[in-house]
Amino acid sequence: MAIDLRAVEQLATDQASLKAAAGLAKAGKWSAVGASSDGALIWGQCAGSGANPYRVMADLRDLGNKCTCPSRKFPCKHVLALLWLNAERIVPFAETETPDWVSDWLGRRRGGGAGRHATGEPSAPKDLEAARAPKAEMADPQAAVRREAAAAKRTEETQQAILDALDALEQWIGDQLRLGLGAFIDDATARCRRIAARMVDGKAAALAGRLDELPARLLALPMGERVRGAVVELGKLVLLARAFRARPRDPEIRRAVATTEPRETLLADPAAMRVTSTWEVLAELVETRRDGLVSQATWLLNLETGGPAFAMLLDFHPATAGRRASVFTPGERFAGELVFYPAALPVRAILLGRTPGPAEAAAAPWPRPIDEIGPQLMAPLLDQPWAIESPVLLPAGRLAADAAGALWWRAADGTTLPLADAVPRPLLGTALDAAAALWSNGRLTLLAAATPWGRLGARD
Incomplete structure (x- = not known):
């Protein structure tokens, strides 16, 4: 048919x-x-x-x-x-x-x-041939020249608008420090909303979204850690602003300040990193943002050698569209090709296509993590000091709660790191062969763990 x-x-x-x-x-x-x-x-x-x-x-x-x-x-x-x-x-x-x-x-x-x-209204006239036809070029031989000049002018104006917005941001950060971080934390939502609106006016849309979400990240911390958290968050914003001034054409920095390059631009870039491998879906993190969008981050683990150890697929849709069904299942393994956005430590990617993983992939163990956790935590600070979070593959260890009920991950060598939120009870006290987590603001958000009897998901 x-x-x-x-x-x-x-x-x-x-x-x-x-x-x-x-x-x-x-x-x-x-x-x-x-x-x-x-x-x-x-x-x-x-x-x-x-x-x-x-x-x-x-x-x-x-x-x-x-x-x-x-x-x-x-x-x-x-x-x-x-x-x-x-x-x-x-x-x-x-x-x-x-x-x-x-x-x-x-x-x-x-x-x-x-x-x-039927809508009750007559259908507008349509033409298949017109739909097929490419847009006709203007007969004016100077049209292309004028278009290029106009595009260059828009680029220059956008660049200046972003620089002006960054000046306003650094001045605002200085004001918060002078007025006291305690007062800032108490009024963070209103203050961040005002400066975020200024970033939108200055064409720094990504920075605006980050500022809108900053109060939620602070409130997620224990009361006694919020001042330190505010210092870290504001300090990263200063580093990002100064990095943009130093390298305004760097795609990674521009992505963090203004907008992400279109999918078509990335796919057309011959220098973009392409990795074909077997991947495991670690977890999907869905958040409703203050700007009315829902972000859906799918974290993947590379089960083969070569290429980044982690990948993150990021999608957005309007909150008014309701909950969108996931196309992935935590723990699922598949063979697929990913194209990574340019970055010092590539993580965000686009999935070009996937097929069920080979039979041997179903039982393949996770990659062996580095026994020393320090280098994994330090590398992003050196290459992307403004980054909000970074993925880490933790070595063998256990999850435990202290007398106050706070949760911790403890390695065999005694290294101990705090967890950001609750984990499934079966994971507490269990010996973990490895664990995948996000490191943000001095805390771990667990995604999944490998145990002697199989995978356990912290977000399933």
Whole structure:
């Protein structure tokens, strides 16, 4: 069963959606494409702007469809692109086992008529040929020159706006120190919100988000450690501001201050680190931010030699879109290629594709950690002193609680580090062969641990 391309044209809400779908109807944009035995159900995963691809599915019998993207258009460009792929047979829709996420959608559908709902308004005129056609270049031979000049001017203005914002930030930090850190901690939410708004005005969006989340990080510390925590947080902001002034074109620093480079830019960079390996999903950390976005960080452990030991896939979606189903399962192992964002210590990455890990990977042990924990904690301070957190692979040790109920990780050599939050009770007192954690503000956030009888997840 296949759909006619004219049906895709009629299904689109407007010409803009059709044009966007044409841009996505390319084999390189899709993975895990498949169909049911009768060809009536089709599905696939489309690469989006975040770390996780969007899951797209459609029923060709009634054109019912579903996509996990946050678009308010129905159907969205991803659904239209999937149908376009099917109509023109751009990729093979081979018969495969129906994924659980497709089966779940089918189970929730009410009857067979859950296709596109009429809006009561006439559909805007659409044109398939116009959607296919590339944008026409202007006849004016000076148009390209003017565009380049305008782009250079915007870049210069953005650069100056960021520098002005950083000046304001350092002045603000000095004011907090003069007024007293006790008063700052008591009023951190309001004060950080005001300076974050100034960062937004100054094109320093990433810095604004970091300032908005700073009060929550301070309040997560015990009362007696908050002043020290404030000194560390504000000190890192000063280091980041000065690093930007020294190296404004450094992609890692710019990412921490302004914005992350687009996915397309990273994939087109021949110097970007690409690592094909077997990975284990350690944990997924989901947080609702003050800016109305939900961040979803998926932490991976490299089970083979070569490349970074850890990888982090970061995705964002609006909180108003509700809880998004995870595409990963903690403890899952898969073979996949990752592209890492440029950094002194590469961690954040984009997943290009994955397949189930080889059979021998299921029983493969974790990499052997370095017995001395000190070098792992010091390396990020030397290369990324402004970083909020860094992943570490802890050697053999145990988790224990002291008389006051505080939790600690203790290595065989006596090295002891505090834990940031609670852990599952089975982990307390258990001998751990190794543990993966995040080190932030002098505390460990446990992700998962390897024990003599298997993996235990701290976030499962």
